[in-house]
Structure formats: C-alpha cells, structure tokens
Amino acid sequence: MSEPEIRHVCVHDVRFGARVTIVEPCNLYGCEIGDDCFIGPFTEIQKTARIAARTRVQSHTFICELVSIGEDCFIGHGVMFINDTFATGGPAGGRKELWRSTTIGNRVSIGSGATILPVTICDDVVIGAGAVVTKDIAVAGSYVGNPARLLARR
Template identity: 40%
Template sequence: MGNWHARQSAIISDCDIGEGTEVSDFTILDGCEIGEDCKIWRFVNLYGCELGDECMAGSNVEIQDGVTVGDRCRIQSHAFICSRVTIEDDVFVSHGAKFVNDRYPPSGDADEWEETIVREGASIGTNATLLPVEVGENAIVGAGAVVVDDVPPNAIVAGNPAEVISYQDAGAASH
C-alpha cells in the first residue's frame, strides 16, 4: 500500500492504493487496485475493480467486480457501474448514470452478461442508462438517455432509445 489517507470509518480489505489517494469516511473498498492521486468520497462501494491515476468517485458510487476505469476519470455521485464495463481515460460519468450488463434480467448467469466499453474522452450524462454497448471516443450521451445501440465517435446522442442528434467537431472535444 502507498502513502494514502483513510479515516477510521472506512473499511479497506485486500487493496492496492496509490500514493496521494484519499479515501473518505463510510467507504468500503474490497479487492481493488486504485491509482495515485485519486479521491474516493463518502458512502462509496468499490469491489474487485481497477481505477487509474487521478480518478474521482463521488458519494454513493458503486463499482463492481471486473470493472476497469482509466486515468483522469470522474465518476459523479450515485453512479452505478456493473461488472464487465471498461472505461478508458478522461471519461466523465455524471450523477446517477447506470450501466447494465444483462439485457434480459435476471439471467442469474454471469456467462450471459455482456460488456460495455466507453472510449477515451466520452461523457455520460446525468441519469443516463447504458445497456451493453460501445460508446465512441469523445461521444456525448445526453442526460436521461437510454443507450441500446453503439454510439459513434464524436456523436451526441439523446432520448429513449438514444439516437444521434448531432456530431461535435473532433478537434473541439475536450473536458
């Protein structure tokens, strides 16, 4: 374990935590690899996942077993990221966003779960729901969108089901 800071009321088991990472009260971390200079807020449950360097997990976030989150990602409060999700570098996941790995729940069989990939620089809006899809590089998923199909790079999608409403200039995409 690195030189990280955790308060007395955090429960941390079998984790590798990088230098400069802060873990707030009332947090449970189990079997995680967390990079350097991260901030884990209150009431966060992380188990069996990997977070890169300079990430933030807001209050009431849950990230499940087998999830990989790249560097410099922000996972805002109340987001739920289920198993079989990969989030690349510089991704923003807004408040209350939810990921789904089982198209026909409850299958009860993890072998039937599907993966989701969110490519570098993408943004996921507040209360968006993503079924097993690929979100392209620098794409934007609007607030409340229900994403059932892959999202092309630089696309802006919105609605239920989400549809492409526009494209942003690839050179202008940034956070």
C-alpha cells in the same frame, strides 16, 4: 423474527492508480481505478470494472461487472450501467455467461440519469442526461433520447 444479514459499505480488493479521490460512502470491490480519478459518494463499482485515468464518476452511479471506461471521461450523477439484457426473457440470475460487456471510449461524457446497456461507445461522444443507450455508438457526436439517437456530429 430473525436478524437480517448486514453488509457494510466497503472498499475491498481495488487496484488504485495515483492521486485517486473517493468520497464515502462507496462500494468498490475487485475493480481498477486509474490515476487522478474522482469517485463520488453513493457509488458502486463492481469487480472486473475498469476506470481509466482522469475520469470523474459522480454520485449515485452504478458501474457493474464487465464495464470498461476510457480516459478523461465524465460520468454524471445517477448513471446506471447494465450488463444483463434479459436475453432469456427474465433476469440472468447467477448465470454470468448471459451477461454482456460495455466499453466506453476516451473523452466520453455521460449526463446525469443516463442508462447504458451493454454497448461499445467510441471516443469523443456526449450522452445527454436521461438518455438510454441501447446500441453501439461508432460516430463521435452528441446523443440524446430513449433510445439514444445522434443529435449532432462532432
């Protein structure tokens, strides 16, 4: 029997703004975290991800490469961001050219357990808990369900 490769929890090569709070354990690497942000425990934020000022990311959240989150946002517990759409019928593997980006506007709240595929979400949107966002959202309002649909305009 061979020994496993053990990778430790780490915060590495992160560009931090002022007054950022991180609750360990977290994996943050090659990303950017703006002023006055909060990052909860058991969170992973991958390289090239950007979190703007005053955004709260709750526990057990996964923010993959190519995700940009605006100012004054709330990301609930266990939210999953996806950058691989399985465009070829299966995982992209190491083929990053198949990955797609996600852009979240300002003042967006995403409820616990939501899944966000590669989309653009405009400012002033609420995504309900457990929703699955599969298409761009261009109208401010509240969205729920799988796939997420407009419940009420703001």
